[in-house]
Amino acid sequence: MSDTAAPIALLRREDSAVGDRTARSAAATEGAWLRTEEFDAWLAERGRAHTFEVERIPFEKLEGWSFDEETGNLGHHSGRFFTIEGLSVTGGPGPFREWRQPIIKQPEVGILGILVKEFDGVLHFLMQAKMEPGNRRLLQLSPTVQATRSNYTKVHRGADVHYVEHFAQPDRRRVLADVLQSEHGSWFFRKSNRNMIVEAVGEVELLPDFCWLTLGQLHELMRRDNVVNMDARTVLSCVPFADPDRSALHSDTGLLSWFTGERSRHEVRAERVPLKSLPGWRRRESVIEREDGRYFKVVAVSVRAGNREVSRWTQPLFEPLGLGVTAFVARRLGGVLHVLAHARVEGGFLDTVELGPTVQYTPDNYAHLGPAERPPFLDLVLEADPSRIRYEAVHSEEGGRFLNAESRYLLVDAEPQDVPEPLPDGYAWVTPGQLTALVRHGHYVNVQARTLLACLHAIGAYH
Numbered sequence: 175m176s177d178t179a180a181p182i183a184l185l186r187r188e189d190s191a192v193g194d195r196t197a198r199s200a201a202a203t204e205g206a207w208l209r210t211e212e213f214d215a216w217l218a219e220r221g222r223a224h225t226f227e228v229e230r231i232p233f234e235k236l237e238g239w240s241f242d243e244e245t246g247n248l249g250h251h252s253g254r255f256f257t258i259e260g261l262s263v264t265g266g267p268g269p270f271r272e273w274r275q276p277i278i279k280q281p282e283v284g285i286l287g288i289l290v291k292e293f294d295g296v297l298h299f300l301m302q303a304k305m306e307p308g309n310r311r312l313l314q315l316s317p318t319v320q321a322t323r324s325n326y327t328k329v330h331r332g333a334d335v336h337y338v339e340h341f342a343q344p345d346r347r348r349v350l351a352d353v354l355q356s357e358h359g360s361w362f363f364r365k366s367n368r369n370m371i372v373e374a375v376g377e378v379e380l381l382p383d384f385c386w387l388t389l390g391q392l393h394e395l396m397r398r399d400n401v402v403n404m405d406a407r408t409v410l411s412c413v414p415f416a417d418p419d420r421s422a423l424h425s426d427t428g429l430l431s432w433f434t435g436e437r438s439r440h441e442v443r444a445e446r447v448p449l450k451s452l453p454g455w456r457r458r459e460s461v462i463e464r465e466d467g468r469y470f471k472v473v474a475v476s477v478r479a480g481n482r483e484v485s486r487w488t489q490p491l492f493e494p495l496g497l498g499v500t501a502f503v504a505r506r507l508g509g510v511l512h513v514l515a516h517a518r519v520e521g522g523f524l525d526t527v528e529l530g531p532t533v534q535y536t537p538d539n540y541a542h543l544g545p546a547e548r549p550p551f552l553d554l555v556l557e558a559d560p561s562r563i564r565y566e567a568v569h570s571e572e573g574g575r576f577l578n579a580e581s582r583y584l585l586v587d588a589e590p591q592d593v594p595e596p597l598p599d600g601y602a603w604v605t606p607g608q609l610t611a612l613v614r615h616g617h618y619v620n621v622q623a624r625t626l627l628a629c630l631h632a633i634g635a636y637h
Contacts, residue, residue, distance in 0.1 A: 205391050263444045275455075308491050314400060396632040415631065501555040
């Protein structure tokens, strides 16, 4: 076996060792602790138990945050958490080969961890009802632990992060998944989080804002709009399922060779620059925005949250303009489900390119372009007949850094005539099994594609 193929093949063998346990949990539509029909009442009760408020404020009312006089960068007086800086990108794919934008620089690696434990012989996942200021539906299901290093080392001098001891120094024999994964490459500069699934040993105290759910229950909840947050979805994409069908259009070696070629052929330069130097962007009392009103804004909010480590704080947020559309186009090839992945360039990626969905765009940003300049397959997805949509739900993006950022996630069946042969540059057919193996290897699959992979698991399309 070549070294190139080793990451997929090795992880597939490891997946098969725990695949039966995760499959049993996925098949269990009711849990030992909370019935699925009781979930909405439980979440509503947790919402009533706390005070949640988010208010837009001018930048001058940010507490502990300020603009640097020399660069215009927006940062916290502690030097921790994150900064908002400028980014200059050249060599990107057409039609936009270079651009300038604000970017979030957050160098510290956070923990996104889900604790699992068997009850009645079935794995249950410990999930948290967590408020995030940027989510339109403020309270959503998050991982057991969702914390930056600044949070769990208590830079904010707040309360302890519950259950973090299971993830900070885990027993390696109890780790089911542990991998560094990227965040949104369009808005974060080289940001990674540690995605972890760890099996608990002994008794685990169940705290009020937490609940044990089977994977089957989580899959049901993922069919609903804005219930399972982005951080939970990316960890759930790391669940080690055994691949039921090893057949694929491309061998593991061939797929990785193609992907390595995609990384090699792009000569993208992404450099941090002063925020105040960005052409076409202007700063006002309460917003940093593009002069043409497209893409996103930088705004500030004041937050009150009764169930967070700190009950009151202020912070900046990115606010995208328009609902995103994120989709895999799917076909059966040789009787096996494949999805069309895009080797996508984003300015904030560590390695320039990661595998993304077929479509990952905000349509409003491309409405002014002619047909030849519109992204491939965008119109195919937007105009898809409802009978060909296998999965559809609106999910929020990272609510701790983005305000009202939502995307319509879809899995769309395609006919042979819908997808040209040969494929456009940067696109390849892959199986969910290949994606599942690659997700357990860092910086191969982007966060939007990881959400869609979790959605594939949720509807059983994986099988």
